[in-house]
Amino acid sequence: xxxxxxxxxxxxxxxxxxxxxxxxxxxxxxxxxxxxxxxxxxxxxxxxxxxxxxxxxxxxxxxxxxxxxxxxxxxxxxxxxxxxxxxxxxxxxxxxxxxxxxxxxxxxxxxxxxxxxxxxxxxxxxxxxxxxxxxxxxxxxxxxxxxxxxxxxxxxxxxxxxxxxxxxxxxxxxxxxxxxxxxxxxxxxxxxxxxxxxxxxxxxxxxxxxxxxxxxxxxxxxxxxxxxxxxxxxxxxxxxxxxxxxxxxxxxxxxxxxxxxxxxxxxxxxxxxxxxxxxxxxxxxxxxxxxxxxxxxxxxxxxxxxxxxxxxxxxxxxxxxxxxxxxxxxxxxxxxxxxxxxxxxxxxxxxxxxxxxxxxxxxxxx
Amino acid sequence: xxxxxxxxxxxxxxxxxxxxxxxxxxxxxxxxxxxxxxxxxxxxxxxxxxxxxxxxxxxxxxxxxxxxxxxxxxxxxxxxxxxxxxxxx
Numbered sequence: 001x002x003x004x005x006x007x008x009x010x011x012x013x014x015x016x017x018x019x020x021x022x023x024x025x026x027x028x029x030x031x032x033x034x035x036x037x038x039x040x041x042x043x044x045x046x047x048x049x050x051x052x053x054x055x056x057x058x059x060x061x062x063x064x065x066x067x068x069x070x071x072x073x074x075x076x077x078x079x080x081x082x083x084x085x086x087x088x089x090x091x092x093x094x095x096x097x098x099x100x101x102x103x104x105x106x107x108x109x110x111x112x113x114x115x116x117x118x119x120x121x122x123x124x125x126x127x128x129x130x131x132x133x134x135x136x137x138x139x140x141x142x143x144x145x146x147x148x149x150x151x152x153x154x155x156x157x158x159x160x161x162x163x164x165x166x167x168x169x170x171x172x173x174x175x176x177x178x179x180x181x182x183x184x185x186x187x188x189x190x191x192x193x194x195x196x197x198x199x200x201x202x203x204x205x206x207x208x209x210x211x212x213x214x215x216x217x218x219x220x221x222x223x224x225x226x227x228x229x230x231x232x233x234x235x236x237x238x239x240x241x242x243x244x245x246x247x248x249x250x251x252x253x254x255x256x257x258x259x260x261x262x263x264x265x266x267x268x269x270x271x272x273x274x275x276x277x278x279x280x281x282x283x284x285x286x287x288x289x290x291x292x293x294x295x296x297x298x299x300x301x302x303x304x305x306x307x308x309x310x311x312x313x314x315x316x317x318x319x320x321x322x323x324x325x326x327x328x329x330x331x332x333x334x335x336x337x338x339x340x341x342x343x344x345x346x347x348x349x350x351x352x353x354x355x356x357x358x359x360x361x362x363x364x365x366x
Numbered sequence: 367x368x369x370x371x372x373x374x375x376x377x378x379x380x381x382x383x384x385x386x387x388x389x390x391x392x393x394x395x396x397x398x399x400x401x402x403x404x405x406x407x408x409x410x411x412x413x414x415x416x417x418x419x420x421x422x423x424x425x426x427x428x429x430x431x432x433x434x435x436x437x438x439x440x441x442x443x444x445x446x447x448x449x450x451x452x453x454x455x
Contacts, residue, residue: 054420054450055379055409070380070405075413096413 002325004366005332006037006046007340011358013037013048015366016332022342022353028068029060036320038103039366040129042111046366047130049073049100057097057118061130073097074116074124074133087156088149088177088212093120099153104161107168117158121148121175125187136187144192147211148178151233159319162220162228164242172243174218174230179210180243196246200234217319219263219271227268227297231261231319236273238298249298254285260322262331269297272324272347274317274333282316289313291333291347307350308341315339320362334360368395369445372410376450382406392425393436395446410448422449 005016013034017025029050035057036049044064051057059073076095079085085093099119106113116124116133123136139145148156156178164170169186172193179194194210206212214233221227230237235256236249249256257278264270273292276282284290288311291304309315315335322333331343338357341350368389372382382403389395400407412418416434423430424447425440432438440446 052379052409054418055376056412056418058379058408072405073408075408077413079414094414 002330002365004039005323005342006039006048006364006366007332007334007357007360008034008037008048008320008362009334009338009358009360010034014357016340016342016353021351022332024354034361035099036101036103036362037364037366038105038114039364040105040114042105042108043129045129047103047114049103051099057100059100059130071130072132074100074118074122074135076120076122077135077137086146087120088147091150093155095120097122098155099157101157101159102161102173104163107163107165110168115161115163115171115173117161117173119153119157120155121145121158121178123158123173123187138183138188139181139190142190144211145178147209148175149212149214151177151214160215160218162218164220165222165225172218172220172228174215176216177212177214177233179213180215180218180230182243193243194246195244196239196248197230197232197237198234198248216259217261219261221263221265221268223264223266224268227263229261229263229271231258231273233257233279236261236298240268240297249294252292252301253303254288254290257282258317259319260317260333262322262324264324264328265326266328267295270295270328270346271298272322272331274322276316283314284316287312287314289315289335289339291331291350293347304343304347304350306348307343307352309339313339318361320364321360323363323365325365330365332363332365334363336360367442368440370395370399370448371445372406372448373450376409376448380406380409382409390439391436392423392430392432392438392440392446395440396436396448418450420450423447424449 007014012030013028015026033051038047046062048060059071060068062068079095097118102117104115114126123139124133160174162172170184172182182193192210197213216231237246255275262272289308292301294301334340340353343350367386371384387398
């Protein structure tokens with residue numbers, strides 16, 4: 001049973017502990033912009049990505065029982081003098097890490113390996129628990145990478161990794177906007193597995209282009225790894241063949257727009273979403289903050305409201321703002337307006353831990 | 367030798383005492399200052415080695431001209447101030 005939750009916010013990293021109920025037990029980096037945190041179950045290490053704005057992106061690590069220590073942050077290689085690297089919109093991409101947007105431990109059989117995704121969309125790997133980072137030219141130099149588009153963020157970014165539980169050398173990541181990428185050789189080579197994802201906002205001939213799809217988050221069931229989910233800018237998509245083909249889920253009350261998705265660790269047909277009005281407004285429908293849950297692969301959804309504000313609530317849960325624990329029972333979510341809720345029964349009932357936190361970017365169990 | 371002075375706001379995050387270092391340009395002087403403190407480099411310069419966008423450098427009262435290469439000369443008795451603006455809420 002997990003005993004800690006790490007909550008990354010605009011003004012610090014908050015730790016929740018289970019003590020009867022969940023409560024805030026500590027804060028680190030108070031006042032600083034913490035964009036993401038990760039717990040590595042193989043070592044017990046915690047990681048925190050900070051964005052100091054003027055001073056750039058930083059990476060911190062805390063070993064079990066130890067203090068935070070700053071590590072060398074992932075950085076792009078030197079851009080050749082005069083080289084122009086246009087994104088899909090034709091804008092020259094700066095080769096500077098602007099945000100650490102994904103941190104993911106490798107498999108249990110890959111000690112020391114950690115994956116990192118950034119904005120702009122670099123993929124990095126560390127083989128020594130985050131001490132040093134290697135930039136993956138296999139992604140950056142891939143011709144299809146050139147088609148990526150900036151979405152809500154100015155530049156395309158890599159935000160979610162899934163390590164295949166059947167074979168740790170197989171991994172996937174989601175890109176906003178760049179589809180779903182897969183490697184079966186630990187990142188040496190890549191292909192795009194986004195057939196069926198649909199972007200309704202581009203010219204008709206590009207609607208199904210795999211490399212421009214605005215994947216908001218990618219999630220894979222470890223117990224049923226063929227079953228994966230994508231919360232997409234355009235709605236909810238699902239695959240039952242490890243991403244070879246994707247199908248769109250429609251007709252969900254109140255909407256299919258959102259950023260986050262969580263999938264049950266054993267039951268790949270069970271997934272949770274936090275819907276909002278698409279897409280310019282990005283607020284809960286009718287000011288009622290809800291979670292939607294399917295248990296049948298998207299054929300039907302329940303709207304979960306117990307314990308969530310149903311009047312004048314304007315909370316949005318960002319892509320890293322929803323997490324599910326290993327048991328598949330405990331959910332945590334934090335909102336852009338500083339709300340934080342935990343459910344111990346798969347979302348049937350929620351309990352507010354705080355309504356006054358700084359804007360929450362990310363939550364994770366630790 | 368030129369003197370390098372880092373803004374107080376930076377000292378909140380990382381140890382960076384005032385130092386005297388060898389160098390005939392801002393680049394040379396800063397790289398010498400970073401040699402003993404490699405993490406400090408990333409606070410002042412971006413991945414491409416250019417001055418971070420919201421950072422400023424003043425050399426003997428003059429704003430840095432070459433923000434990419436940091437090729438501005440500095441005299442052996444010169445002072446390099448590394449500054450930054452704070453903004454946001």
